[in-house]
Amino acid sequence: MFLTPYVERLPYPSRTVQRAIGVAAVVTQAGIGVTGSVVRVTGSGLGCSTWPQCQPGSMVPVDHAQYQTVTQWIEFGNRLLTFVLFVAAVAAVLAAWRIVLDHPSRRRLVKLAWTLPGGIVLQAVVGGMTVLAKLEWWTVAIHFLVSTPLVWLAVLLLRAFNEGDEPPRPVVPPLARKLLVPLVVLMWLVLAAGTTVSGAGPHGGDPGTHRFQAPIETLAQIHGGLLVAYLVVLATFGLALMRGPVPAEVWRRYGAVWAVALAQGLLGSVQYALGVPEVLVALHVLGSALVIIATAALWCGSRDRGAPVSGTPAPRESGELTPAR
Structure with a gap:
């Protein structure tokens, strides 16, 4: 390329830098969801009424008769955090790219790194559609x-910085390995069910947005039931771990x-009992x-890919430059 x-020409990232970039990717990817929830519970979801502009004709918040300044800035601030997210993702790509120039076997690391900026672009587009759809719950x-x-994926990237690229070798008993797939599937079902509870709840991001017209009690029971199923599989996984070293x-x-x-x-139960405080x-x-x-x-800890081989630059003779690839 x-x-x-x-x-x-970039400095070769040390093991400390690699870990720091991996941690930054995890923190930023997790953090943007939390700031998005702040936008929702403060009713600031339509503080910026359009996208990619904040208000028609302006990329930044402006005095507006219909939209309060504070809600505009809350929504606009969340949009700005997307750039922080993107910077962390680009840093991961550059670090992985610099590593693979010295260690060509580390292409899996590069592929994982590239999923982050690609996913952020997709997320930004979906976010724009959400605003243009006036925060319809779905x-x-x-x-x-x-x-x-x-x-x-950010967690997998962090792990990849700290492991090799050998074929994955399971370090848990076969039954435990098989249980990981239903555990992960149930985790995402719990998350999906949680969005329906939020969709029927009082915090829609804007007072005028449509809510999911379904009994919130029933939705909460489904959400809780899936969590119980997740915990049952998790307990079974623990019993399976006892079958081997x-x-x-x-x-x-x-x-x-x-x-x-x-x-x-526990937090979900307290939240429901207290009427879903912000x-x-x-x-x-x-x-x-x-x-x-x-x-x-x-998931990552259940298999071993060998020791990392990219903690330091590839050895080369004095004066030799890294060949371009």
Whole structure:
């Protein structure tokens, strides 16, 4: 590619820099969902009434008879955070690209890194459609659900910076390995069901937006039932781990999943009992991101791809330059 000569001039990212970029990707991908929930609970979803402009004829908030200045800035601020998200994603791509120039076997790392900016562009388009659709509840649900795989992929990227590229070798018993797939499927079903509860709830992002016309009690029961199913599979996974020697790291990750899942379930119950207060909504969205992160970390920890080979530049003779590829 024509950018390769410029990328090869970049300093080779150290192990510390690689980890920092991976962590930044996870934090930003998870954080944008939380700030989006703040937009929703403050009724600022249509603070900027159009997209990509904030108001017709202006990219930034302006005095407007219909839209309050504070709601405009809350929505506009969330849009600006997309650029922070994109910067973190571009840093991941550049780091992975610089690594593969010295270690050509690390192409999986590059592919994972490229999913982030691509996903952000898709998410921005979906966000624009959501605004143009006046925050119809199902568009908001899609907007949230599109962001969840990006959190998962960011965790896989962080792991990829810290492992090799050998064929994955399972480090858990066969039954536990098989249970990971239904565990992940149930996790996303819980998230999808949660969007229907939000769609029928009081926080639509704007007082005039349409809500999902379904009994919220029934939707909450379905959401809670799927969480119970997730926890049952998680418990079965733990029993399966006892059938063979398992690295201590896997048990630590397994315990982390239990901690965040139970905390999320408790928070959801309290939130429902108290009438869905705004602060708890944002915390519940944060909890959703933590469940994804913990489950993805357990998924990654269940197999081994060998030691990382890209912690340092490839050895070369003095004066030799990295060949362009």
